[in-house]
Amino acid sequence: MPIDINGIINETRGRNFELFEEHINPVFVKVLRTLGFNRSWVRGEGPYLWDETGTRYLDFLTNWGVFNFGRRHPAIRNALQQVLDSDFPGWVGFDAPPLAATLARELVKRMPPGLDTVYFSNSGTEAIEAAIKFARAYTGRPRTIHLAKAFHGLTMGSLSLNGEASFRRGFDPMLPDSSEVKLNDLASLGAQLAKGDVAAFVFEPIQGKGVNIASDEYLLGAQDLCRKYGTLMVCDEVQTGMGRTGRFLATQWVDNLRPDIICLSKALSGGYIPVGATITRRAVYDSVYDTMHRAIVHASTFGMGNMAMAAALASLSVLDDENLMERANELGARFRRGIEEMVPRFEFLKGVRQRGLMIAVEFGQPESMSLRAAWAMVNKMDENLFAQAIVLPLLDDHHILTQVAGHAMPIIKLLPPLNIDESDVDWFLAALEDVMVNLHRFPGPAWEVLKKLGSHALTAKRREGRVTAG
Ligand SMILES: Cc1ncc(COP(=O)(O)O)c(C=O)c1O
Known part of the structure; x- marks a missing residue:
């Protein structure tokens, strides 16, 4: 009898959390409930x-930036349906899959000049792992440099380039050769590169954690330094790529920026099938696959699958056919105007950082005495709490999924699909206004919820021994 997937979904509805708790991740279920x-x-x-x-x-939230084209996009589903209905075999292994070759050609068309060769994998972290290995192979050097607050994935290589200690805690030793420098600080980058042993400088043009935008001067200066000292520039566009910021790549906002390696994933296959891509120059690629004996020396069993390749080809068409980069710029500007217009009216609201539809809303210490006391109280309980005070009512009262932008930052991040319309932006703006009005009433119901959340956080910290009683 064929398996009844809808039956399983219906039968487990409501019990899915217990089942997940029992067999997968009970701590995560606790977080979801809280x-x-x-x-x-x-x-x-x-x-x-x-x-x-x-x-x-x-x-x-879009699963952290996967659904640039929304869910169930008809063109992407149609491409997948065609693969499912076709007899054409994938994963023969010893083969040169035509959909992969075509997708590689299409990606290369959208890259900065010179990036003409693609390696396909199945996730963002794998795209980064490939970049690290390629850079080591090409330069013959061991080290990598990453930025504070960087996030490049959670397998051992990319974890070693993570700029947040809490992700690394418990998993040491990391790759011994990565050093951290601060974003927009060329002097420290220069000092590291001058040692002459750095294979790759790995960076996100806009950091996912906190939506910190690298300045043009920094990126161009970093490029000059990398060229001077023979280091490859590896640009992680896993979150910022595929039109998210209003250009195909966020790096394309900076004239004359030409990274040596670009990593893509997330939205590349439209949210259906995992995929990763590491795009580089022929010479870099050839330094890895240099003899017939080593023709597949870096590879992955599930790389270049027909479903992933077809979904990615369809996603590229949707991006162009629906003018979604232009739309990302128009709608991003609407978010910015709406949020900036609110800033003078709400003490907690400090500003917006935005490029296309990658948006951070920033909060901070208010001016008036009573609100300052409220701000101090929640930050003392938990430095992550204030951003939750925004995310929670957005979900509960206004039915909008958003996320805290990173650890211990009073910032929320929005990664909407690129094909939303003006009414969706206005839905968010009205919701933010209401959340702000409520938070500016202290004491008030919004703060009671926060206190409750804060006491959960304190109890958890005490249990982990991160806070001593009293
Ligand atoms: C900038 C960036 N790089 C790499 C990754 C890792 O991608 P994945 O979770 O597919 O391994 C992420 C994931 O959030 C990311 O945002």
């Missing part, structure tokens, strides 16, 4: 999700 993300989703379409009560939600 933050109110323990909802039963029944449907997803475009930028929307529906729960079992029929309530419609706006998804600005």
Whole structure:
């Protein structure tokens, strides 16, 4: 009897959290329950999700930037359907898959000049691992340089380039050869590169954690330093690529910036099938695959699968056909105007950092005495709490999924699908206004919820021994 997938989904509805808790990750379920993300989703379409009560939600979390084209995009589904219905075999192994070759050609067309060769994998972290190995092979050097607050994935190589100690804790030793420098600080980058043993400088043009935008001067200066000292520039566009910032790559906002390696993943296959791509110059690639004996010396069993390649080809078409980069710029500007217009009216609201539809809303210490006391109270309980005070009511009261931008930062991040419309932006702006009005009433119900959350956080910290009683 064929397996009844819809039957499984229906039968487990409501019990999925217990099942997940028992067999997968109980701590994560605790987090979901604490933050109110323990909802039963029944449907997803475009930028929307529906729960079992029929309530419609706006998804600005998009699984951390995967759904640039929304859910169930008809063109991407159609491409996948064609693969499923076709007899054409994938993963023969000893083969040169035509969909992969075509996708590589299409990606190269969208790259800065000179990047003409593609390695395909299955995730962002694998795209970075390939970049590290390629840079070591090409330069014959061991070291990498990464930025504070960097996030490049969580396998051992990319974890070694993580700029946040809490991710690395418990997993030492890292790759011994990566050093951290501060974003926009050319002097420290120069000092590291001058040692002459650095294979790669790995960076995100806009950091996912905190939406910190690298300045043009920094990136061009870093490029000069990398060229001077023979280091490859590896640009992680896993989150910023595929039109997210209003250009195909975020690096393409900077004239004459020509990284040696670009990493893509997330939205590349439209949210259906995992995929990763590491795109570089022929000479770099050839330094890895240098003899017939080593023709597949770096590879992955599931790389270049027909489903992933077809979904990615369809995603590229959707990006062009629907003018989504232009739309990202227009809609991003609408977010910016709306948020900036609110800043003078709300003491907690400090500003917006935005490029296309990669958006951070920043909060900070207010001026008035009573709100300052409230700010101090929540930050003392937990430095992550204030951003949760925004994310929670956005979800509970306004049915919008968002995320805290990173560890211990009063910033929330929005990564909406690129094909939302003006009414979706206005839905968010009205919601943010309401959340702000409520948080500026202290004492008030919004602060009671926060206190409750804060006491959960304190208890957890005490249990982990991160805070001593008293
Ligand atoms: C900039 C960046 N690089 C790499 C990764 C890792 O991607 P993955 O989770 O697919 O391994 C992420 C994931 O969030 C990311 O944001």
